[in-house]
Amino acid sequence: xxxxxxVNGLRKRYGRTVAVDGLSFTVQPGxxxxxxxxxxxxxxxTMRVILGLDAPDEGTALVGGQPYRMLRVxxxxxxxxxxxGAIHPGRxxxxxxxxxxxxxxxxxxxxxEVIEMVGLTSAARRRAGGYSLGMRQRLGIxxxxxxxxxxxxxxxxxxxxxxEGIRWIRGxxxxxxxxxxxxxxSSHLMSELQDTADHLVVIGRGRLIADTTVAALVAAASGDxxxxxxxxxxxxxxALASAGATVAATDREAVTVTGLPAERxxxxxxxxxxxxxELAAHRATLEEAYMELTRDAVEFNSPTVRAEASDE
Amino acid sequence: MSDRFGHLVRxxxxxxxSVRRWVLGLLIAIGLTVVLSTLFASVGGTDAxxxxxxxxxxxxxxxxxxxxxxxxxxxxxxEPSHDWAKAGxxxxxxxxxxxxYAAILVTPRNGVRFQADFxxxxxxxxxxxxxxxxxxxxxxxxxxxxxxxxxxxxxVGSVSLSxxxxxxxxxxxxxxxxxxxxxxxxxxxxxxRPTLGxxxxxxxxxxxxxxxxxxxxxxxxxxxxxxxxxxTESGGTFTxxxxxxxxxxxxxxxxxIFNSFTGVVFGLMAVIVVAVLFITSEFKRxxxxxxxxxxxxxxxxxxxxxxxxxxxTFVAGLAATAGAFLLSQPQFRAxxxxxxxxxxxxxxxxxxxxxxxxxxxxxxxxxxxxxxxGAILRRSAGAIALLxxxxxxxxxxxxxxxxxxxxxxxxxxxxxxxxxxQTTKRWDTAxxxxxxxxxxxxxxxxxxxxxxxxxxxxxx
Numbered sequence: 084x085x086x087x088x089x090v091n092g093l094r095k096r097y098g099r100t101v102a103v104d105g106l107s108f109t110v111q112p113g114x115x116x117x118x119x120x121x122x123x124x125x126x127x128x129t130m131r132v133i134l135g136l137d138a139p140d141e142g143t144a145l146v147g148g149q150p151y152r153m154l155r156v157x158x159x160x161x162x163x164x165x166x167x168g169a170i171h172p173g174r175x176x177x178x179x180x181x182x183x184x185x186x187x188x189x190x191x192x193x194x195x196e197v198i199e200m201v202g203l204t205s206a207a208r209r210r211a212g213g214y215s216l217g218m219r220q221r222l223g224i225x226x227x228x229x230x231x232x233x234x235x236x237x238x239x240x241x242x243x244x245x246x247e248g249i250r251w252i253r254g255x256x257x258x259x260x261x262x263x264x265x266x267x268x269s270s271h272l273m274s275e276l277q278d279t280a281d282h283l284v285v286i287g288r289g290r291l292i293a294d295t296t297v298a299a300l301v302a303a304a305s306g307d308x309x310x311x312x313x314x315x316x317x318x319x320x321x322a323l324a325s326a327g328a329t330v331a332a333t334d335r336e337a338v339t340v341t342g343l344p345a346e347r348x349x350x351x352x353x354x355x356x357x358x359x360x361e362l363a364a365h366r367a368t369l370e371e372a373y374m375e376l377t378r379d380a381v382e383f384n385s386p387t388v389r390a391e392a393s394d395e
Numbered sequence: 396m397s398d399r400f401g402h403l404v405r406x407x408x409x410x411x412x413s414v415r416r417w418v419l420g421l422l423i424a425i426g427l428t429v430v431l432s433t434l435f436a437s438v439g440g441t442d443a444x445x446x447x448x449x450x451x452x453x454x455x456x457x458x459x460x461x462x463x464x465x466x467x468x469x470x471x472x473x474e475p476s477h478d479w480a481k482a483g484x485x486x487x488x489x490x491x492x493x494x495x496y497a498a499i500l501v502t503p504r505n506g507v508r509f510q511a512d513f514x515x516x517x518x519x520x521x522x523x524x525x526x527x528x529x530x531x532x533x534x535x536x537x538x539x540x541x542x543x544x545x546x547x548x549x550x551v552g553s554v555s556l557s558x559x560x561x562x563x564x565x566x567x568x569x570x571x572x573x574x575x576x577x578x579x580x581x582x583x584x585x586x587x588r589p590t591l592g593x594x595x596x597x598x599x600x601x602x603x604x605x606x607x608x609x610x611x612x613x614x615x616x617x618x619x620x621x622x623x624x625x626x627t628e629s630g631g632t633f634t635x636x637x638x639x640x641x642x643x644x645x646x647x648x649x650x651x652i653f654n655s656f657t658g659v660v661f662g663l664m665a666v667i668v669v670a671v672l673f674i675t676s677e678f679k680r681x682x683x684x685x686x687x688x689x690x691x692x693x694x695x696x697x698x699x700x701x702x703x704x705x706x707x708t709f710v711a712g713l714a715a716t717a718g719a720f721l722l723s724q725p726q727f728r729a730x731x732x733x734x735x736x737x738x739x740x741x742x743x744x745x746x747x748x749x750x751x752x753x754x755x756x757x758x759x760x761x762x763x764x765x766x767x768x769g770a771i772l773r774r775s776a777g778a779i780a781l782l783x784x785x786x787x788x789x790x791x792x793x794x795x796x797x798x799x800x801x802x803x804x805x806x807x808x809x810x811x812x813x814x815x816x817q818t819t820k821r822w823d824t825a826x827x828x829x830x831x832x833x834x835x836x837x838x839x840x841x842x843x844x845x846x847x848x849x850x851x852x853x854x855x
Contacts, residue, residue, distance in 0.1 A: 134688045137854035152691040155399065163688055169681040171414055178413030186406035186689040188399075226685065 085147045086112035086233035086265040088133060092142035095128055095289075102128040104289035105142070110267045110282075112233070115260045117280030117297075118269040121377055125289040126269040127165070130238050134163055146234055158187040162227030163236040167219035167243065172212025176203060176222050179211060183226055197225040202251070216243030224255070235259055236267045241275050253279045273373035287377045300372050309345050311338045311352075312361035319357050326351045339365070403690055403699035410673075411703055417669050421711040424665035424758070425718065431658030432719035436726035443647030443736035449513045451492040452615030452639025453481070456596075456626045457565030460486065464603015465531040466564040469545060470501050471632070473524040473594040478504035480570040481641065482594030483528050486537055487563050492615035497554055498567065498641070499528045499539030509539035509552035513643040517552030524594065530564070532603070545598065565609065566596045566626075568637035572618075576798060576822060585822075589618035589638050596633040615639060646736035652750050652818040655723035659754060659816070660790055662715055666758050667782045670704050670765035675775040687855045694847040697770060701763045701843055708762035712755030716816075717742065720751055746818045753815030753832060760812060760832070760839045761786075767842025771849060785809055798823070806831075809838045 088110035095103040103125040110116045118126050131137040133144040135151035143150070146161050154160050170179055180194045198207045201221040206214070211222065220243055227235055237256075241249055256279050260266045270276055276283070276297075283300055285293040293300060313319050313336065320330045320338055328343040340348055345364055352359055367375075411417055460466065466484045473482045483500025497511035499519075507519030507526070519541050527542040538553035570592025577584045601607075611626040619638050626635040674697075677683040690696045720742060727737070740747050769778040789801075789810050796804065805811055805825025814831025817824060826834070 131684070131854070134684070135691050136684050136687055138852075151688075154691065157691060158689055161688075165684055165688075166681045169685050171410075171676055171680065171682060173414040173416055174410075175413060178409060182406045182409035182413070183685070183689055185409050186402055186686075188402045 094141035117276035158230030164223035313359035420669035428662030428715035436723035440730035453569035454637025461604030468599040475503035519551035670762035709759035712758035716754035770846035
């Protein structure tokens with residue numbers, strides 16, 4: 084089976100709420116694809132539709148070229164962590180994995196392997212009711228890995244993990260992609276994906292906002308802005324404006340310049356004899372890029388969020 | 396079923412056995428059934444063995460008969476005082492109530508019968524009065540005949556009866572009580588209203604021995620005064636009024652096998668809770684998504700679940716009903732339920748096995764029904780409340796409802812399944828055992844059908 088997820092023209096509404104509105108994207112093998120969007124953007128809905136749990140109103144979602152519901156041993160094709168809380172609290176972790184293994188005819192020897200992979204060996208015989216959220220995430224990930232599937236989907240896997248856990252899951256995601264698997268990871272925080280994802284699918288209000296690589300997204304958000312720090316702010320702004328740049332003061336000593344490359348700015352300031360303490364091409368963080376993209380797509384937009392976004 | 400279905404069953408069995416509370420719940424069901432059944436068996440008792448074995452009350456117009464001979468009469472008319480009112484001719488050892496007899500008689504609704512010694516009952520034609528009836532005695536054999544015209548006789552039946560040389564022979568009239576069942580909250584009273592039968596006879600004669608005068612009297616204690624019962628003769632026509640019944644009494648109609656399982660009504664509540672939670676707990680926690688992601692063919696998942704909960708409950712139910720039976724019977728014996736009125740029964744008797752295995756089947760089907768309702772409602776509390784109401788409310792209301800309404804409820808609701816444990820038929824029997832279980836099976840299948848249909852089309 085090809086390790087891909089193809090979502091095409093997906094539309095899903097619940098009552099009067101449109102959760103996903105004409106969404107199309109592809110998840111490629113050998114990469115970690117970040118699936119980003121604010122809360123309520125439609126990430127979980129999309130994942131449920133991919134897993135055949137919810138029926139789309141329009142469009143298709145294919146896994147390795149097939150609808151999920153056609154898969155006969157789905158756990159060996161697609162592994163998914165949707166909701167870490169979806170475990171019966173009275174059941175031991177090992178038994179939870181055992182019934183999953185039985186349902187797809189997976190050898191029970193695999194259970195110990197995945198338990199070890201997620202680091203739950205010592206807790207495997209405890210009842211899941213006593214698990215912390217982080218441990219439940221690990222158990223959910225173990226369930227996703229059970230069938231050794233070429234396609235993996237994780238919905239907000241970082242939630243509840245401690246810093247060590249976060250580092251662990253990043254490494255896991257990278258290594259899964261390095262093995263040639265297609266890995267789709269959702270998050271509402273771009274920063275969580277900054278060092279993990281190769282590719283990004285950004286959605287807001289159920290629509291696709293960007294489908295691009297991390298590098299391209301950061302470059303686009305950075306634009307050709309240059310940050311200038313100088314004690315002679317007013318003079319510098321006048322000089323640069325007359326040289327054809329667009330200038331904006333960001334605080335008492337800092338100016339953001341657009342429309343002129345850094346070398347040209349240095350030359351103009353040098354001609355006027357204006358000294359400066361810093362002159363740097365602005366490199367946007369992924370978070371900034373994301374904020375920029377999703378500014379209009381945040382479901383519950385608040386003035387505070389807007390102010391923070393424009394501060395940066 | 397394919398190999399894959401086996402996987403599903405195995406997965407669902409793993410789910411069931413790995414939640415300690417569910418296993419515990421079924422153990423509680425067994426415990427409740429056995430303990431409460433035994434407890435209920437230990438209270439109450441019976442005096443059936445000291446009660447009279449036969450009823451022998453009627454009005455008899457008779458004369459002695461010696462040696463071989465016959466008694467003949469034409470019943471010219473009979474009042475329909477009761478479907479089983481009797482008018483006919485009889486040969487009886489003596490006028491003592493309960494003494495051996497043979498009789499050929501006509502009834503308003505049950506045709507001609509040849510009856511003897513509270514045991515023999517042979518049906519003749521469906522004719523009603525007027526008609527001719529005759530008994531002949533030859534040695535120890537007494538034979539009954541009927542005839543439309545007094546010349547062509549048809550044999551109805553014969554019986555071998557050792558009677559003394561001289562017996563009493565003649566005409567008799569009886570009419571049984573109408574049984575009235577009155578139901579009020581808190582109890583049921585069964586009462587009898589006596590009826591007075593009346594018939595006219597002519598062409599009466601007894602051959603054998605010396606001709607004698609007709610005598611008449613009430614045999615056994617009559618419910619009517621001697622003015623009401625009696626016999627008058629006018630020009631060869633006798634008008635005879637009598638009341639009572641000539642029959643072997645059923646000694647004790649308690650269904651001791653069914654009554655061994657009174658605790659099932661309580662055990663089934665635990666079964667309902669476990670079976671409902673087996674599915675609703677998945678909906679509650681979103682675990683159903685993990686289940687349906689692992690097995691996208693949802694209908695098969697539900698069928699596998701039903702199979703597992705059904706089989707597990709059947710095994711638990713077998714332990715419950717067998718245990719309840721084995722522990723209840725000694726209690727019944729201690730309370731006077733002994734032969735001959737109540738013959739001993741054993742676990743491996745046919746009817747007992749049907750009740751024990753059937754009781755387990757009842758619980759298994761109930762579990763499947765509960766699973767189906769749980770899958771439809773997706774809420775533990777609602778499903779459990781609904782099911783307990785279905786099974787418990789009729790038990791509480793049963794005594795207060797009019798009998799026909801109560802019987803109707805017992806026939807058309809899932810409660811009908813309880814009938815599989817009944818081994819006798821009484822006035823309060825709503826439905827036969829297997830049809831009763833069939834009603835419950837129908838409800839279970841319906842619930843599962845709706846659940847499968849719904850789970851396929853709804854988002855998980």
